[in-house]
Amino acid sequence: MTDVHALAVDFGGTLARPGPSPDGHMVANALRKLAGAAIPQGFAETFDTVTRRLRQADQESNRQTPLAEQLCQAAEECGAALPDLDAAVEAVFTAVPDAEIGPDAARTLRNLHASGLVCVLACDTQRPEAVRRRTLGAAGILDCFDALVLSSTVGVRKPHPAFYAAVVEAAGHPANEILFVGDTPAKDAVAPVAYGMRSVLIADDRPVGLEPSIGVIRHISELPAYLEALHAR
Structure with missing residues (x-):
């Protein structure tokens, strides 16, 4: 052999x-600390809904959706403003162990x-x-x-x-x-x-x-x- x-x-x-997967509340709290970000009250629930939808699609296709794309979809659906996506991703994964x-x-x-x-x-x-x-x-x-x-x-x-x-x-x-x-x-x-x-x-x-x-x-x-x-x- x-x-x-x-x-x-x-x-x-x-x-x-x-470690934990970031949920809507974790993500919303991390993003609200970013300069220039506007995170409405409904963001956490929207993020969790987008997460479930993308997770199902990823499992079916074996694709890996980047967090930046996930954040963009959630922001678009609830009217959030994320001027710096790279900073947003870093903020989330700094806050979530x-x-x-x-x-x-x-x-x-x-x-x-x-x-x-x-x-x-x-x-x-x-x-x-x-x-x-x-x-x-x-x-x-x-x-x-x-x-x-x-x-x-x-x-x-x-x-x-x-x-x-x-x-x-x-x-x-x-x-x-x-x-x-x-x-x-x-x-x-x-x-x-x-x-x-x-x-x-x-x-x-x-x-x-x-x-x-x-x-x-x-x-x-x-x-x-x-x-x-x-x-x-």
Whole structure:
């Protein structure tokens, strides 16, 4: 079996405990602090309605709608004024905490990268790359990632094939030398295998019907032992 030379690591639920998704009240409060912004009382409800509509459309198309587009639609529908969209996006993601990376996960990632593995962050997120880099930097593991593949940058979400193509390109290794690590069976295990990668699922129990070649571990801290066993076969 070909050795694993690169890891594609999911974020929320895999490397980190997921943070909150911005809701209308969070967003409205953040935007009201911006100079020149005019946010009416109905903005929060309108934003939540737009969010539900876009989320459904994104799930059907595997597209990733940027927050800026979401804000524009909400503003147009309720008469809000947002003179600086970039500042608005930054304000929202400064006010809404990102996911939290635990010390065990951070230590594991550092050790895996130090062993010579190429590490690529591969996740669905609406947060811009600068925000995710800030989170990784705060956990002391930004320099452990050779590349970040985010749906907010790529424009599509898992399991769109273009997402996995971006992962392979970022890793700089053939698909069969990449191990995808994540906690969602369809997106982080089944689809990567269909694209030619290998995968290991983070779960308490093996899902019924999961292909036998897909490994299952309970926490990312078990990944070094899993890789050692994989290479020993």
